[in-house]
Structures are given as structure tokens and as C-alpha cells.
Amino acid sequence: MLKLFIKHLISKIRFHGKVKVCSMAVASRYSKFEGMDQLYPHSTFHGTMGIGCYIGSHSKLSARIGRFTSISNNVCCNPGIHAYQYP
Numbered sequence: 065m066l067k068l069f070i071k072h073l074i075s076k077i078r079f080h081g082k083v084k085v086c087s088m089a090v091a092s093r094y095s096k097f098e099g100m101d102q103l104y105p106h107s108t109f110h111g112t113m114g115i116g117c118y119i120g121s122h123s124k125l126s127a128r129i130g131r132f133t134s135i136s137n138n139v140c141c142n143p144g145i146h147a148y149q150y151p
Contacts, residue, residue, distance in 0.1 A: 075103075083113075086121075098131070 068088060076085040082097040089103035091110070098115035107123045114131030123139040 104137070 120137035
């Protein structure tokens, strides 16, 4: 719990001005934001996010998200290799 809280504080400080990080939300240090974005409580994000997006609470995403996109609550998504892309 303490480790998650520290990660939350680091995310809040690192992305101040570009993204609003709500309670216990975490963005990885490699994430990129265009601005006016929001991570709702207990969400986790890794990737890039366009301007004007938000991720709902309790969501876990690793993705490239375009502009003006809204992701609902409790969404879990991770990157993978689709069968047609597999060598």
C-alpha cells in the first residue's frame, strides 16, 4: 500500500500540468501525455495519451490512446501479439 502511494505521488508530481492524477492512480514514468488528461482513482496507465482523454477508475491499461477518448471504469487491457502478426 505504501509503495502504491509513493508511485502515485511521483506520477502526480511528474505529470503536473498535463494530467490530473486522482487518488491512488499511477502513470508509468515512460508515459507521455499531450495535456488536459485525467486518471481516475485506482487506475494504472503505461503508454501515450492524446489531448482531452480520461481513464475511468480501477482500470489498467498499456496502450496508445488517441485524442478525446474516454475509457470506462474497470477496463483491463495489455499489449500482445495478435495471431496474424505472429512470425
